[in-house]
Amino acid sequence: MTDAAGVPRHPVAVWASDALDSAAFARAYTVTAFGAVLSAFAIVRMAGVVTYATVLGGLCVVGAAVLVRRRHELNLVRLVPSTLVLLLAWLLATLVWSVDAGDTVSGWLGVAALAFIAVVIGHIRDTLQTARALGDVLRVLLSVSLGLEILSGILLDVPIRFLSIEGNIAAGGPVQGIFGTRNMLGFVAVIALITFAIEWRTSSIRRGAGVFSVALAGILALFSASPTVLVLALAVAGATGALMLVRRTPAAGRRALQFSIAGIVVVGAIAAYLLRHPIIAVLNAGSDFATRAQLWDTLLIYVRLRPVPGWGWVGPWPQQEFPFVSINFITDGPHASALNAYLDMLLQAGWVGLLLFTAMSAIALVRSWLVASARRSIVYAWTPLVLVTLLADSMFESFTLGGFGWLLLVVCAVRAGMSRSWRERMRAADAAGPDAPSPALPQGPPTPDR
Incomplete structure (x- = not known):
């Protein structure tokens, strides 16, 4: 294989170049980045700060390679x-x-x-693709959080200390999942509700998946018992109503x-x-x-x-x-x-x-x-x-x-x-x-x- 100047190119280099320019790789990068950052608390507790810093460093190196490969689009x-x-x-x-x-x-x-x-992420994914990638990550991590809370608070009735999970779900909360604090869980749940609603309205996910996703985020927002959740919900509801009014004007x-x-x-x-x-x-x-x-x-x-x-x-x-x-x-x-x-x-x-x-x-x-x-x-x-x-x-x-x-x-x-x-x-x-x-x-x- 040769490039435009007639210089021979190694097959591995050709494969890597094509991969960096592909839609599948762009989605994989976005999902990995969102997943790693959202799981930061769990990663640090299980593997240490150095491991998390290494993950971010690797994402930066790969991201730089993607931008160089796609420089003609920038x-x-x-x-x-x-x-x-x-x-x-x-x-x-x-x-x-x-x-x-x-x-x-x-x-x-x-x-x-x-x-x-x-x-x-902003340059390799459009708004819908970004929301879809984030939605997939949130569905998995919120499901894991709910599962661990049920395991800790109902099935075993034992706190999971290294993740700061106290097992309070049977008492109605507060719960924190894998996010470290109840306020962080509440914040993530509100972001998830917005993202899931957009996915549902744009028919990016099936009706059953939409119902499950919204219910999952709503349940965890409720059980987080975070006082900021209600404030955020009111702010988002007001902004949504105002935006709908403007769009119809x-x-x-x-x-x-x-x-x-x-x-x-x-x-x-x-x-x-x-x-x-x-x-x-x-x-x-x-x-x-x-x-x-x-x-x-x-x-x-x-x-x-x-x-x-x-x-x-x-x-x-x-x-x-x-x-x-x-x-x-x-x-x-x-x-x-x-x-x-x-x-x-x-x-x-x-x-x-x-x-x-x-x-x-x-x-x-x-x-x-x-x-x-x-x-x-x-x-x-x-x-x-x-x-x-x-x-x-x-x-x-x-x-x-x-x-x-x-x-x-x-x-x-x-x-x-x-x-x-x-x-x-x-x-x-x-x-x-x-x-x-x-x-x-x-x-x-x-x-x-x-």
């Missing part, structure tokens, strides 16, 4: 969102003033590796409706803050909120000492480094995060990091929302609904700053940027000339599998 303008590049650059820059350079380097490598994997009236919805969201957020204590009482989450309130009040003391640069990016809190050890001492709790992604980013990367993180998330949400409003296929609703879940959950947890939450956030940001990028529109306008009409959003279904 558009440099839309490869990575600008806000993501700026955020990662700033997090690395905090190495200069970080209290521990080693923790900053390892923490940065963790988010950078996951961001790179997410970029690869004639194009001429959409702009005014969009601004009205944005105003309602702002007013609702202010009202929720002012009425936070009655809301917490209704949710029966007083003890959890009291823990968070004490943690946040203490954290803000240290934010005022370094408001702009922060204390240096580390990711999960090191238990022996200042100011994290001091915060935990004052609050009398071994916290591994601020239990709030925005405050966590503010503490570690300062106001600059928080503004960049907020800008990346907000731009992705606006882009994906506008695309879902304009396109016919329901699959485009997956990205904004997932982003709403991520941003709402960030008020109570720091999941979006690492692991599955961060991976999903970057995937959504990449997909949103590819669907509606200001740089792409400027480039198209320059190529067409000043008198050309603005390019319209395509109205067809997602691109077919290749």
Whole structure:
């Protein structure tokens, strides 16, 4: 075999090149990446941090090979969102003033590796293919979680200590499955409900599989007894209703409706803050909120000492480094995060990091929302609904700053940027000339599998 220049090529090299460019390999890579990151807690507990880091490193190497092989399909303008590049650059820059350079380097490598994997997924899979791959992974891992909870809490009545499974399912929960905490299980279950619903509506799975999937996610969300699940469910329900209303509104009236919805969201957020204590009482989450309130009040003391640069990016809190050890001492709790992604980013990367993180998330949400409003296929609703879940959950947890939450956030940001990028529109306008009409959003279904 020879290449275009007539140079002989080894059959193995030909096979590897064809495999990297195949749809089957792209799906396998996506499923493996989602599966590994979602199983991070179980992998670390069973095989150690080094094993998990090796898995991520391998995914990055394979992902780089895929991008090189598919370089003819890539558009440099839309490869990575600008806000993501700026955020990662700033997090690395905090190495200069970080209290521990080693923790900053390892923490940065963790988010950078996951961001790179997410970029690869965003460019080799379209929205429907991404949702289908995630749905398959979630069905397996949620089934495993339910099975282990039944085994521990009903059949054996013995906790599975190395996975932190307490076996409380017979008592109605809380359960955590293989995800480590009940809040993480609740968060994953809500993402699963969105994904399964999109799969069902797009006829990507059969009716029986759809019923089973939705029931599985709903049962685990209920048994997780996570106080954040109800908040996330309300946020997703409100976003779904608003999106359906916008999609059914004639194009001429959409702009005014969009601004009205944005105003309602702002007013609702202010009202929720002012009425936070009655809301917490209704949710029966007083003890959890009291823990968070004490943690946040203490954290803000240290934010005022370094408001702009922060204390240096580390990711999960090191238990022996200042100011994290001091915060935990004052609050009398071994916290591994601020239990709030925005405050966590503010503490570690300062106001600059928080503004960049907020800008990346907000731009992705606006882009994906506008695309879902304009396109016919329901699959485009997956990205904004997932982003709403991520941003709402960030008020109570720091999941979006690492692991599955961060991976999903970057995937959504990449997909949103590819669907509606200001740089792409400027480039198209320059190529067409000043008198050309603005390019319209395509109205067809997602691109077919290749």
